[in-house]
Amino acid sequence: VLRGRTVFKIECVRPIMNNKFARVFIKHSNSIAVSFPISRSCRISSYSTLPNVTKVLRQQKITCADVNYWKYYSYHSAAQVRKASRGQPLFQLKSSERAAFYDLDTPYSARDQETKSAEDVLFDMFRNEETDLLPIGKFLAALRTTGIRRNDPRIGEMMENLAVVHRNSGFEGGSPETQKMDRETFRSVVAPNIVLIARAFRHQFIIPDFQGFTKDLEEVYWKCKSNDDGKVASYIPQLARMNPDFWGVSVCTIDGQRFSIGDTNVPFTLQSCSKPLTYAIALEKLGQATVHQYVGQEPSGRNFNELVLDYNKRPHNPMINAGAILVCSLLKTLVKPEMTLAEKFDYMTTYFKRLAGGESLGFNNAVFLSEREAADRNYALGFYMREHKCYPDKTNLRECMDFYFQCCSMEANCDAMAVVAATLANGGICPITDEKVLRPDVVRDVLSLMHSCGMYDYSGQFAFKVGLPAKSGVCGGMLVVIPNVMGIFTWSPPLDPLGNSCRGVQFCEELVNVFNFHRYDNLKHASNKKDPRRHRYETKGLSIVNLLFSAASGDVTALRRHKLSGMDITLSDYDGRTALHLAAAEGHLDCVAFLLEQGRVPHDPHDRWGNAPLDEAETFGHHHVVEFLRAWDERVRSGEIPRGGVETIEQQPEIEQQEIKPSQEPPRSEQEQRRYQTLEHEETSPLPK
Structure with missing residues (x-):
């Protein structure tokens, strides 16, 4: 409000498309007070001074009605502004009016019908x-x-x-x-x-039926709960004291849908699960060229802590101990080198929390001290790499080793790590804070190395069986990423001989047996697996639509393709109409013959109105189809050919045939009555389809 006049501010979140004009409607009660157009040039905000509005509503509020992608406010007359605080919106609109910018050619009466928000x-x-x-x-x-x-x-x-x-x-x-x-x-x-x-x-998230999806996850969880294989890591006492019965699974989708079951709030140290995160931060801050000048990208084919370098005298990849130590040296020496070790630790902790969306993240000092005391092999790797001049200049090896142990000793729970995995699945954007933490190309590189090198010496078999990027740690944790879908974190301390969680590996293998999450699963034809990304009936509905459309259009080639793909061609729509109904109604004799002779479908299924394919052919005057179906019916009754297909209505056709007689037919609309009266008088002239 300026100088006694009312100023309306319209903030556009999305620009007006197609170079069209749009019109803003200022409404009071149910009538339009004033309207004015704005053009596409108004990309960010538009201000319009409307002095005549205050004459209409001197003491009342008026509402600027709009909808999707537009911020809206309620505005007051000049007399009320003196009571309002400066710098804050007077009153953010809570109105239920449907709102949006409309094209000029859309009549207002049609828009006004959509009054429910x-x-x-x-x-x-x-x-x-x-x-x-x-x-x-x-x-x-x-x-x-x-x-x-x-x-x-x-x-x-x-x-x-x-x-x-x-x-x-x-x-x-x-x-x-x-x-x-x-x-x-x-x-x-x-x-x-x-x-x-x-x-x-509205079920517009990546997993529409989240409740059904979690039920399947619970079944897999309890199936893995009974797995008693493996032994808890014992190289430091803090890990050896872990309860082997701990078992937790946490899921976070790219839309922030959360699910947890089991011991998901028990804290544990990250250990090797921190390696993808330190590598990602190094890529984000230094770039791919700088990082891979010091560390390679190939699977080592050797133990994760073996004293070996590649042919370029570099660590093979950032997912083994030598590569992770070198990445930590890059973070310590090249990223903000003016920071002390304590400041660098705070810096990394803050970054980890951003990846976790602000979830709980701590530090276990006892584990840090134990790691440092039992680190002979890691110190040997560090000095071995210093001998081969692997580090950048001015590297303090002792501080770098401490920094590496600090990263491994950070503490989290399954819920927090599931958000980290979901951030990687979402291209570096945290799904619960919408903060862009990592660049997409950084996430791509991290997931590529997790896929090929993340599971120690089991990486090849895991990529073959599960086909998902993952990283395990001796704490019993497993960070699993399903790109563009969700992140999963499993935690169970008992490990197999290769250092991976026994229950975690089994969970992932069972998961891809139930869902088509394997990277190379066929999303279209994997009929024995569920796709939770689709709506519950979407997959089956699309298949039925394609089948019925092929029959209605007379496309025998498409019907043959459906048959060869293993599809059940006896499927019907919600009215009980099958492909044979459609083919008979449209007079496609070749399709009818294929469905009966090759598809072995039932020749007399009844839809919800009691009509069989023969009735459809008679109704629309396709006499050649009628003769074929009657001849087929006689052959079935005589036993010359077996009744084809699978009886999907389980002996109900006989009952329906007895109940549905001309005198007992369901009531028809006036249009249907006229159509059937025409058929009675003009039996020889086919009715238009």
Whole structure:
């Protein structure tokens, strides 16, 4: 508001496309107060001074209605501005009006019909019809089933609003989740985070059916729980004292959907699971050329702590001890070299927390001291590399070794490490904070080496059986990344002879047996595996649509392809109509013959109206198809040929044939009645399709 006039600020998050004009509608109640166009040149923000609005609404609020990708506010007249604080929006709009910039050629009456916003839809979905109030606990429980936790920072504003409303209600005790809200209060509470909440309830995340996906994960978890193989690492006493029964799995998708089962809150030291992270930070700060001037990219083919270098006198890769020590020397010497060892440790801790989205991350000093005391082999590797001049200039080997032990002694739990894995799966963007921590090319290089070198001497077999980037550690942890889908972290202290978690390896192998997560699984034809990235019925629905469309269009080649691919060509749509129904209705005799002779489908399936393919052919006047189907029916009745296909309706056709008679047919619409009356009078003239 400037000098007694009302100024409307419209902030555009996404530019107007196609060089079109758009129009802003300033609404009061149900009528348009004023409207004005803006052009595509308004890419960031537009200000329009509308003095005539204050005449209409001198003492009232007016609403600038818009929707997707646009920030919106409610504006006040000049008299109310004196009470408002300076520098903050007077009142952020909590209105339920559907909002957006519309094209000029769209009539307003059509737009005005869409009056329900996402807030209203959610309220109506969960409200109590008797009291017309919404139980917040029920709403939050439903939100949790989509994978969004209550401590997710992306809904932090909503949770703060819940706490404020609870405090202002005057009730002492209880929790904000136990309260009930009316429509207006609910709108104001969820409005700041409505975009994320709407995506969750519309199943627009990478895993649409997250509840069904977690049930499958639970089955795999309990199957691996009974695995008692392996022994706990014993080279330092802190690891030897770990309970071998600890077993936890945590999942975080690239949309921030979270799931945990088992001992996921027990802290453990990262050990070798820190190696991909230090390598990623080195790539981010120094670049690929600098880092790989000192360390290679090839699998060593030797033990992870063996005294060996490649033909260039460099460590083979950053995932073995020699390579990780050298990467730590690069971070210590070349990245902010003015920092002391303590400052560099704080720097790395902060970076690790950014990767984990602010989740809990600590440091175990006892493990650090034990690692340093039992580090003869690592010191031997360090001096061996110094002999071959592997380090950059001015490297302090003792400080570099301490820095390496500090990184290995950082402490986290499964939940935090799952977010780290999800950050790698999401191209370096943390899914729960939306912060870009790593560049995409850095993540690509890290995942490539995790795929080929991350599982010690089991890396080749793991890549063959599981086909996913992973990194294990002697702590019992396994960092698994499914690119562009999710990150998984498993933790179980018992290790196999190669140093990998027994339960973790089994979990990954079982996971790719259930889901098509293997890097080289065929996403289209892997019929025996589930694809949780699709909606529950999407895969089957697409297959049925393709099959029925092929039959309706008379494409025998496509039908043959479906048959050879192993698809069940007896499938029907939601009306019970099969490919044979469509082929008969369209008069494609070659398709009908193929389905019966080669596909061995049932010749007389009935749809929901009781119509068989023969009825369809008669209805649309395809006499050649009628003759073929009647001849086929006679051959089946005589026993000359067996009844083909699989009876998908389990003896119900006979009952339906008895019940569905001309006098008992389902009621038809007026259009269908006219069509059937025409058929009775003109039996010889085929009805248009």
